[in-house]
Amino acid sequence: MKPDYDIAVIGGGLVGTAIAYGLAKTGQRVALLDEDDRARRASVANFSLIWVQTKGLGMPEYADWSRGAADLWPQFRDEIAALTDIDLAFTRPGGFHLCLSEAEVEARSSHLARINAQPGMTPLPYEILGHNAVREMLPDIGPEVVGASYCPLDGQCNSMRLFWGLHTAFHRSGGHYLSRHRVETLAAKDGGFIAETRAGTVAAGKVVIAAGNDSGRLGAMVGIDAPVRPQRGQVLVTERMKPFLHYPTITVRQADEGSVMLGDAIEEGDTSLVVGTDVLAKMADRARRMFPGLGNVNIVRTWAAQRVMTKDGCPIYDESREHPGAFVANCHSGVTLAPRHAQTLAPLIAASRVAVELPAFGTGRFDVSTVH
Ligand SMILES: Cc1cc2nc3c(=O)[nH]c(=O)nc-3n(C[C@H](O)[C@H](O)[C@H](O)COP(=O)(O)OP(=O)(O)OC[C@H]3O[C@@H](n4cnc5c(N)ncnc54)[C@H](O)[C@@H]3O)c2cc1C
Known part of the structure; x- marks a missing residue:
């Protein structure tokens, strides 16, 4: 079957869309296969930090990768604004x-x-x-x-605008976004790949699996063992306040439009999206002790979401040895790393150089048979 696209990226969250945008810029014919608007997405439920200071214990390459991403952010913000008129509200005060x-x-x-x-x-x-x-x-x-x-080195942005900006930039760069195309099965065929989706078959020369917590299931179909698990987080949002918090903190930050976000939870083994008032109460109490002025404002929104967590907390980028041309990309810092995914990772995927240039991020690190 003649491929419909040069590359199909599976997953229209921050990771898949940044990669798809970067690939479209290289002149590839790119399809972005996604679920519908009701899908679970960490990308629309996060804390909007561009964070360097906690990254890289156990993998210095991840510290460098994150730092490089933060350094790319000013230029990336300008690039997205020029292409889409969307202001990502990026600041980097530390x-x-x-x-x-x-x-x-x-x-x-x-x-x-x-x-x-x-x-x-x-x-x-x-x-x-x-x-x-x-x-x-x-x-x-x-x-x-x-x-x-x-x-x-740390900063912040408005990650909803990042999500919107990446999708708009992808579209304006000639990419094809295919909503309601949840991929059920993926198979290597005739030197390319066939994705059977809920809306029909899509054939592509290469495929990038960036489907968040579904990446492990899809990866196994093309010989990639990329272990990811959902890890729950919760966020509270206050009513808008006068600007008072000019630096982001890892658990309390003031968004560009004035509301204050509180986020502090790391919960394993709970895959629901229902908020837990016991955890929210602890988060609110810690935030109030940090900034007593928060004790007098209303909480207007809360949510729970699932992070996409790898076994060691570091990103996974790799190409299948069994079926070259199939790639995987997963991480739990898709806001921070967006410029890296668009500007560094996408060209490496286009050139099939991921395993060569980014060996530290490969799936081989989880293979106990290679540990001596
Ligand atoms: C509470 C919380 C706070 C966070 N805070 C930060 C932060 O401050 N800074 C930061 O850098 N990161 C943060 N993150 C992490 C960040 O949000 C994630 O790294 C990022 O959103 C992951 O993006 P993703 O595209 O891999 O996954 P997702 O956003 O989950 O998207 C996966 C996409 O794949 C699609 N999909 C799934 N299965 C299929 C299939 N079979 N076929 C087709 N499509 C499929 C889904 O519909 C979805 O669009 C936070 C996460 C959480 C939960």
Whole structure:
């Protein structure tokens, strides 16, 4: 069968759409196969951070990859704005991880020291600050904030606009978005790939599996073992407030339109999207202790969502050895890494150079038979 497209990307979340946009820019005929508007997507339920300071323990390459992504963000913001007129509300003032006890400061400090002590690590610029130093930059913190880590590389954006901007940029670059095309089966055939979808068959020369938590199932059909699992997170959103929080923190940040987002939960083994009031209450309480002014505002929205989590928390990018031309891309920082996916990963996929250029991110690291 003659392929309908040069490349089919499966999954229209932030990861798949960034890659599809990058591929369309290289002149490939690209189809983006997606579910419908009611699909579960981490991409429309996240915290909008562009975050570097926690990345890379156990894999220094991931720290460099994240840092490079953050460095690409200003140019990427301009590129998307020029193509789509969509402002991604990107700012990079640096970010804080606030601590409410000496033990939390100690844990934070030792975590960052361990990241920086790794062989091959480009030193991460950061400071551990006491209460007074934090208050100089975040005047509204409460007395219970003992200290914080601060990293000047961190930033934030409006991730709903990122989602919209990537889809618009993909469309304007000549890509074909196929909604309601959930891929049921995927098979290698005649040097290409056949995707059987709910809306018919799609044939492509190459395929990129970026289907979030469905990637493991699809990968197995083309010889890729990419273990991912859902990991639940929850977010609370306040009514709009006057601008007071000029730096993002990892659990509290003020969005460009004024509302404050609170997010602090990491929950394993619960795949539902129903919010849990016990967890939300703890998150709200910690946020109020960090910023007492939040005690007087209304919560107007809450949600639960599922992260796409790999076994070691680091991204997976690889090409099938059994069926070359089939690729997988998964990560749990699809906001942060969007410029990398569009500008670095997509050209490597087009050139079939992923396994050669990005070996650290390959699935081989999960294969215990290769550990000596
Ligand atoms: C609470 C929370 C907070 C987060 N905060 C941040 C943050 O601050 N910064 C950051 O960088 N990241 C953050 N993330 C992570 C970020 O949202 C994800 O890395 C990113 O959204 C993952 O995108 P994805 O495209 O891989 O997956 P998803 O968004 O889940 O999208 C998967 C897509 O694949 C489609 N799909 C699934 N199966 C099929 C199939 N069989 N056929 C066709 N299509 C299919 C789905 O419909 C969907 O469109 C957060 C995540 C959560 C949950």
